[in-house]
Amino acid sequence: xxxxxxxxSVQIAREYMxxxxxxxxVVGAERPDTTFRFLGETFSTPVMTAALxxxxxxxxxxxxxxxxACVSIGMGGNGEMGEIxxxxxxxxxxxxxxxxEKEILSRLEYAEENGALAVGMDVEHAVNTDDAxxxxxxxxxxxxxxxxxxxxxxxxxxxxxxxxxxxxxxDALRCRDLGAAGLxxxxxxxxxxxxxxxxxxxPEIRKAIGKDLLLIADGGIESGVDAFKAxxxxxxxxxxxxxxxxxxxxxxxxxxxxxxxxxxxxxxxxMIRTGTKNLxxxxxxxxxxxxxxxxx
Ligand SMILES: Cc1cc2nc3c(=O)[nH]c(=O)nc-3n(C[C@H](O)[C@H](O)[C@H](O)COP(=O)(O)O)c2cc1C
Numbered sequence: 001x002x003x004x005x006x007x008x009s010v011q012i013a014r015e016y017m018x019x020x021x022x023x024x025x026v027v028g029a030e031r032p033d034t035t036f037r038f039l040g041e042t043f044s045t046p047v048m049t050a051a052l053x054x055x056x057x058x059x060x061x062x063x064x065x066x067x068x069a070c071v072s073i074g075m076g077g078n079g080e081m082g083e084i085x086x087x088x089x090x091x092x093x094x095x096x097x098x099x100x101e102k103e104i105l106s107r108l109e110y111a112e113e114n115g116a117l118a119v120g121m122d123v124e125h126a127v128n129t130d131d132a133x134x135x136x137x138x139x140x141x142x143x144x145x146x147x148x149x150x151x152x153x154x155x156x157x158x159x160x161x162x163x164x165x166x167x168x169x170x171d172a173l174r175c176r177d178l179g180a181a182g183l184x185x186x187x188x189x190x191x192x193x194x195x196x197x198x199x200x201x202x203p204e205i206r207k208a209i210g211k212d213l214l215l216i217a218d219g220g221i222e223s224g225v226d227a228f229k230a231x232x233x234x235x236x237x238x239x240x241x242x243x244x245x246x247x248x249x250x251x252x253x254x255x256x257x258x259x260x261x262x263x264x265x266x267x268x269x270x271m272i273r274t275g276t277k278n279l280x281x282x283x284x285x286x287x288x289x290x291x292x293x294x295x296x
Contacts (some may be wrong), residue, residue: 007193012197013187013199013202014220028087029273036070039181045067045068046236047227047240049240052245054075057084058080058087059092061073063255063256071089072092080261081116085114092119093111093119094120097144109156114157118160122165122188123150125191126142126144129190131157160224161180163182164218166183167196167198169208173209182216183213185202198218202215202234202235215235217239221240221243222240227267228239232274243263274286
């Protein structure tokens, strides 16, 4: 039997993130620019909102828009998606791996017809954590999509398609071959026990796929310092989830905007301290990691 406490992937990811040290390169550093160009749009920051659900996502989107950030949204029907899109925020809709294909196709079609920026699927949420049963989420049955099904969903839409839950080179290569636009590297709040932290596996995935896929690091991003570490290790963007929930509850859209702006300011400070002039010049060699795990 494993230790449940030790197998908590959220905790493992936190400890790994905090073990990473940053080398300063301040001499002659230029004022950094956090402008983020993504899927033909320009954002003020590469810090996005995570694909949350069962919350006031309309205010979340309004706050992200205020801060010039891209929004991802999770489970929810087309009605809610419409209200979120009406805020004018740029939205990536992450669709659950529903067993009923109609649920997937209708959301893909709605997202495309109503101006979403991108879509995706959180494939990591198909099965339960501690048995091999398919999950039931909010009364809706999930199912692990086959490669053929995933390819069908990707081809069903003209929108860029992101696979959320890929966390290995094997999955990254498969997603690229299926025609995905990118990955959200995630273990979905520890759904997989003892999961390799996204920020740990990032450099290996980046090396394997080069620029073929956009990489978004998800999980445990609580500050601009965390964001900097993920970006330096090869992410194009990061998402912030739980860290936005308190500010959303307390101050609605303004709380979300303020938190995203603060994270972006912290990211900018880390960039100036490391001589990183913009997001295109992130350099993994500024990060020092303790010698520890090796891919076995
Ligand atoms: C309340 C809540 C609802 C979530 N709903 C979804 C969802 O519907 N779809 C999804 O892909 N992920 C969902 N997630 C997972 C988040 O997108 C994210 O992967 C996870 O929270 C880790 O990021 P964080 O540490 O920044 O929160 C949810 C997380 C929370 C806390």
